[in-house]
Amino acid sequence: MSAPVLTAVAWPYANGPRHIGHVSGFGVPSDVFSRYMRMSGHRVLMVSGTDEHGTPISVQADKEGLTTRQLADKYNRVIAEDLQGLGLSYDLFTRTTTGNHYKVVQELFLALHRNGYVQAKTQMGAISPSTGRTLPDRYIEGTCPICGYDGARGDQCDNCGNQLDPIDLKNPRSKINGEVPKFVETEHLFLDLPSFAGALGSWLSTRTGWRPNVLKFSENLLGDMRPRAITRDIDWGVPVPLDGWRDQPMKKFYVWFDAVIGYLSASVEWARRSGDADAWKEFWTDPAQAYYFMGKDNIVFHSLIWPSLLLGQNGEGDKGGQPGGFGKLNLPTEVVSSEFLTMSGSKFSTSRGTVIYVRDFLKQFGPDTLRYFISVAGPENQDTDFTWDEFIRRTNFELANEWGNLVNRSISMAHKNVGAIPTPTAPTAADAELKALARNAFDTVGENLRRSRFKAAANEAMRVVGAANKYLSDEEPWKRKDDPERRDTILHTALQVVSDANTLLTPFLPHSAQKIHEALGGKGVWSSQPEIREVADLDDPSLQYPVLTGDYANDQAKWESVDIEVGRPLDKPSPLFAKLDAELGETGPDWAPIVK
Numbered sequence: 001m002s003a004p005v006l007t008a009v010a011w012p013y014a015n016g017p018r019h020i021g022h023v024s025g026f027g028v029p030s031d032v033f034s035r036y037m038r039m040s041g042h043r044v045l046m047v048s049g050t051d052e053h054g055t056p057i058s059v060q061a062d063k064e065g066l067t068t069r070q071l072a073d074k075y076n077r078v079i080a081e082d083l084q085g086l087g088l089s090y091d092l093f094t095r096t097t098t099g100n101h102y103k104v105v106q107e108l109f110l111a112l113h114r115n116g117y118v119q120a121k122t123q124m125g126a127i128s129p130s131t132g133r134t135l136p137d138r139y140i141e142g143t144c145p146i147c148g149y150d151g152a153r154g155d156q157c158d159n160c161g162n163q164l165d166p167i168d169l170k171n172p173r174s175k176i177n178g179e180v181p182k183f184v185e186t187e188h189l190f191l192d193l194p195s196f197a198g199a200l201g202s203w204l205s206t207r208t209g210w211r212p213n214v215l216k217f218s219e220n221l222l223g224d225m226r227p228r229a230i231t232r233d234i235d236w237g238v239p240v241p242l243d244g245w246r247d248q249p250m251k252k253f254y255v256w257f258d259a260v261i262g263y264l265s266a267s268v269e270w271a272r273r274s275g276d277a278d279a280w281k282e283f284w285t286d287p288a289q290a291y292y293f294m295g296k297d298n299i300v301f302h303s304l305i306w307p308s309l310l311l312g313q314n315g316e317g318d319k320g321g322q323p324g325g326f327g328k329l330n331l332p333t334e335v336v337s338s339e340f341l342t343m344s345g346s347k348f349s350t351s352r353g354t355v356i357y358v359r360d361f362l363k364q365f366g367p368d369t370l371r372y373f374i375s376v377a378g379p380e381n382q383d384t385d386f387t388w389d390e391f392i393r394r395t396n397f398e399l400a401n402e403w404g405n406l407v408n409r410s411i412s413m414a415h416k417n418v419g420a421i422p423t424p425t426a427p428t429a430a431d432a433e434l435k436a437l438a439r440n441a442f443d444t445v446g447e448n449l450r451r452s453r454f455k456a457a458a459n460e461a462m463r464v465v466g467a468a469n470k471y472l473s474d475e476e477p478w479k480r481k482d483d484p485e486r487r488d489t490i491l492h493t494a495l496q497v498v499s500d501a502n503t504l505l506t507p508f509l510p511h512s513a514q515k516i517h518e519a520l521g522g523k524g525v526w527s528s529q530p531e532i533r534e535v536a537d538l539d540d541p542s543l544q545y546p547v548l549t550g551d552y553a554n555d556q557a558k559w560e561s562v563d564i565e566v567g568r569p570l571d572k573p574s575p576l577f578a579k580l581d582a583e584l585g586e587t588g589p590d591w592a593p594i595v596k
Helices: 021-041 055-064 070-085 100-115 193-204 213-225 255-260 262-274 280-282 297-313 358-365 368-376 386-416 429-451 454-475 482-505 510-519
Strands: 007-008 042-052 092-095 118-127 140-143 170-174 183-190 231-233 252-253 289-295 333-337 342-343 529-535 543-548
Touching: 007 021, 007 262, 021 289, 021 333, 021 342, 021 358, 021 368, 021 429, 021 454, 042 070, 042 262, 055 070, 070 092, 070 252, 070 358, 070 529, 070 543, 092 262, 100 118, 100 255, 100 262, 100 297, 183 231, 183 297, 193 213, 193 297, 213 297, 213 333, 255 262, 255 297, 262 280, 289 297, 297 333, 342 454, 358 368, 368 386, 368 454, 368 510, 386 454, 386 482, 386 510, 429 454, 429 482, 454 482, 482 510
Parallel strands: 007 042, 007 289, 042 092, 289 333
Antiparallel strands: 092 543, 118 183, 140 170, 231 252, 529 543
């Protein structure tokens, strides 16, 4: 029995719609991985949701004339709809403003507190002079006191990677309105991160298979572990369940603290909705494996801070302790971090107008072209520039000319000459060689997908497609009218490899994979798509919200070569991918930003 797999996907922030840079980091890679794992026999739990607490939500709500809850409701739905359109197969995509999430966060916090990993102390907190509102660390920028980088944030410097406090910055300024923050003394609860340094170091030393950028970055930060505030002066967040704190309406958990616990709370919510409240435990205890997907700006939260919270809850930090109410929970098997997808060398930025929203992209180009581009040309190991020229080239030459053309001409010739999948006779060495290439690719592509090497996996699958196209060109079945047995053997071979290649490409291209399954005469669901369901909050039925979920257990797609059924009727196929106008490569569609 294959080990259960938890796919924990970074939580998109609900202060606006998501752009293609976001989904290149957390979205597409996690879904390609999850679909492969399900196809190869693993029980998978893929969870996430919208991150809805914190000052940025309040600031955006003010801009739009909405309450914080109204703004969170608005973008929770927008984001869920976009991720559904992209075909991300969540078992549960929820939100952090649920009664279930509040309970899980508070219970995990109390375990940390009982084990001695939480301490209260005063600090200098940043306040906006014009509004009196607390400024979160990430909303303060200035010059790093360590390396001199003039774009450091109040929580860390992305240039040197060191953890910072806002008051450490030189020339601090608010990202919201540019004003100089006022610093006032305030009491907060802190996570005692230094008390996890030893346990974290030992654990990281066992993570030899991680992407080098993630492991090196994490190990470099171990030497500068400092207590980190887990509460903030704000009225929008999860209440602190301690005497002397619960009756202070302006003391709430810091958004970063409650958001990372969302992986656990979403799993618990999924279990409660499934009818088996303990079902989540299968994915959080041995021998389950846990894979976390995010962009590189979130590495520290997933490779150091979340493991610290888990160690503290388990009673396994440097101070010891007893497991909390959730028992002993697994630490991440792997933190799969992508680099940034950029545009003209700069990060996507809503404020600067350098942004391509997922919704706009899907409306014009559909989901599989974007999924394919991110998989083969995305920021897997280094920052990668998105250009319309490259997107169009990949779509036209790889998807339309190579893959789409192979499917179309193979099925079209079989339909025209036989009307069904032909019967093979007297196969040649060329036939056997192509079939063997496709069968052997399952091991190679599968191993790359298991290790989150998506580019290598997609390229190997497309190598099979290229070989099949060459085979058809060499064998020329259209010239075999006087030798129908040979013609039919060639077409049967081509269709078998189309079927195999379709399976290999299903994690990347699930929408077109379903169409190809049907074009080959298949019935029923090949690769399920997620759906949006309206649900009531489990702890407050008066609150309603959409969740993204699906039933993927009965998909026909399995990670294996299956012999095609001789005699299965074939209809004339429709084109899979429309070729795009090359002129789009200059500036993109009318709605796209023009960046020089």
